[in-house]
Amino acid sequence: MVDTLRRLNPHVAHPFELGGIRVVPGERCDIRVKISEMYTALPVHVPLTIVHGARPGARLFVTAAVHGDEINGVEMIRRIRADIDPKQLRGTILLVAIANPIAFMNQMRELPDGRDLNRCFPGRELGSMASHIAASLFEKIIKRADFGVDLHTAASGRANLPHVRADMRYPQCRRLAAAFGCEVVFDLPAEKGTLRHAATRVGIPTIVYEAGEPLRFQENVIRQGVRGIKNLLSELGMADHPRVAPPFQIVVEDHKWIRAARGGILMMKVEPGRIVRKGEEIATNTKPFGTEMRRLKAPYTGLVVGVTTRPIVLPGSAACHLVRLGRHSKRVAMMIRRQPLVYA
Secondary structure, three states: OHHHHHHHOOOOOOOEEEOOEEEOOOEEEEEEEEEEEOOOOOEEEEEEEEEEOOEEEEEEEEEOOOOOOOOHHHHHHHHHHHHOOHHHOEEEEEEEOOOOHHHHHHOOOOOOOOOOHHHOOOOOOOOOHHHHHHHHHHHHOHHHOOEEEEEEOOOOOEEEEEEEEEOOOOHHHHHHHHHHOOOEEEEOOOOOOOHHHHHHHOOOOEEEEEEEOOOOOOHHHHHHHHHHHHHHHHHOOOOOOOOOOOOOOEEEOOEEEEEOOOOEEEEEOOOOOOEEOOOOEEEEEEOOOOOOOEEEEOOOOEEEEEEEOOOEEOOOOEEEEEEEOHHHHHHHHHHHHHOOOOOO
């Protein structure tokens, strides 16, 4: 009924209803939405904050901890919840601080059945546990929004420079990616089963902010994510926050992981945010006795956006994620000298 009124009279703010809860314009409400059950038949809830603006506008969902060990986004959402005044907001923000509470409680990426929740969207009620949870999240929360941003970190054993991932074939995804304000934007069609793919396909343009390491709070990563979300609120006309533009922004299509050639010990020579020149040493790969040292070198001039944090490797282990800069190399190098890309 409320959604019908919204369509008929978009210039008047109406109450927002979800799960039997009614939130009046200009209010904030914290609720718990049931998504599954435990072995003991106890319900599993996701914490959801509805920030419902005093005036009508767009609806934005923000999700964190779709992977249970990716916690930087949890703190980003906590800060957004504290900073946004619903009386000054136009539209509605749906904040899901812990989208995967079962994996979060176990401090694991996957669910107990070994499935990755972010490969199961939009989900099925009669599917696996992961598919059931995905369907609950998607139907009850995600589909109530007009736009979305999903917060992630690197997988276990890796560290990522803050960047945005978006399918740039969609104009509204391009708009969100540019507005968020990261220096690096990956033009990357989403893998089937991800929240980003499922939401965008049903007409809810969604981007991913990927930054930092799992099971850590990293202040610079968190601060940049909060700034990016506020940039989106400004871009969508939901709030009057001043937009913060990055010193530069490149859209990336050409990138690759540099991999260890041998098993043994890997000593990294670079960190996220560094520019390396073609032929520059990225890491050394040795055996435990220190013999047969092999040097990993940059195949082209590029920006380091990801590295392994594990010094023990197998042949083919991913060591360094490198973005080719090409014609952008001089300009980007100059910008980074003026304002280094701070990671951690």
